[in-house]
Amino acid sequence: MSYTDLASKVIVVTGAAQGIGLAYARRLVDEGATVVLADRATDSVEKAAAALNENGNQGKAIAHAIDVASANSCAELAESLTKEFGRVDGLVNNAAIFSTITMKPFWEISTDEWDRLMEVNLKGPWLLTTALLPLLRASAGASIINIGSDAVAMGRQGYLHYVASKGGVAGMTFSMSHELGEFGIRVNTLSPGPVYTEVSRDTVSAPQKEAMMARQALHRTAGPDDMTSLAAFLLSDESSYITGQTISVNGGLVHR
Template sequence: MGRVQDQVAIVTGGASGIGYATALKLAKEGAKIVIGDFNQHGAEQTAKEIKLNGGEAFGLFMDAAKEDSIKNLIDFTVESFGKIDILFNNVGSTDLNKDLDVVNLDLDEWDRLMDVNVKSIVIGCKYAVPHLIKSGGGSIINTASMAGFTGDSIRTAYGSSKAAVVNLTRYIAAQYGKYSIRCNAVAPGLILTPASERNLPPDILELFLKHNALSYHGKPDDIANAVLFLASNESKFITGQTLQIEGGHYISNPTMPDFNAFTSE
């Protein structure tokens, strides 16, 4: 308990999934939380749950594609709590009906994802970093994705945007480290968020599991634990890094499951 005691944390995309789990985790460890999400009701419900458990929290509407909306979230946090110590840039989006291969993808969707998945982080940091400097430093954590390290048959814009997040994280870390500001990222693999459980049939989940080194899927708490570590002083000498949290899905030769099946016959 108390690993981020009395620190002020902004969590974007905190209405559900990874953001929700992280907001609760940071609050349990003593942080005061401001949640920003397009789903305002969900953000308010997350804040309500934190307050019912004795914490301090607010839930606000935030449109990650709008600069004014992000700035409002930053300004509200400083007006409410006087400072910012932790910024968790967790908003991410894609549309699998539009984000296809390079020939067939919708270019408007490409632009939208670059705004929501990358530019929102730039804007959040643009307005939050001066407050972090005033606080004597702090921690920025960005949500990347394993899609930023691999190729796929679809999700071209999403994967490209998340690759940009990985390198943007290095730039922020390099530019503001002398102010005692650390910037790291988490890159989840398949995580059993409510959305993935709703949208992925059991056969697809089993297919992913076949290629995991570990024999189970990740949960939102697995990412939340990593964010808590990166937010706390336990990681005070770590910056510019992207922590891959993916159950060993990407570590082996991709033919290994098929080869093991072949040799066991």
């Protein structure tokens, strides 16, 4: 399904150099949107944007370096977008410390690891949303997607700082939606179950992968493209009455 109104939108996707963030960006460019791929992995994000533009897609991809945990870096992106577009219609707060996590019991997580992960995963979406707020308010009806995780609903072990950060994201979404409703800005959490991307990671062992798939209603694993339809819908005007929600995409693994 195609959401034709996306073609007129300027949408920022953070953490878009790889993985699911790149898939969101690809889908939105395919829909004709102007997509700002923002990531701290500068080289990869530039290559990713160039590849999207080369593929003859309808929209446009623009790379931008950012550290979402830095207020100054978020302000730089806002300044550049103010000059170039004067508005932002969509924001996907997807950047997170995730695939680089080493699983361990929570009592072995160092305070430095905890703090850095929280700065990126929880403070980052707040910082960037705040920096882009004047631009989001300048849109006719902006939509924000905060990326959560169904690891929260599953009580997953081995990365408590990550689970806590994503629980915070869902709570932040609901309150943000109430503070931003008066400006016509919607805010939702897209909460993926386990998604297997091109990036290898240690956060799911082979037996855990099998066990989770067996528990699902749909007995297949998810790839990044399984997440993109909901993102496109939530960013389009077709979802104009949906806000404050946490929506899972997990093949029936858990129920919220």
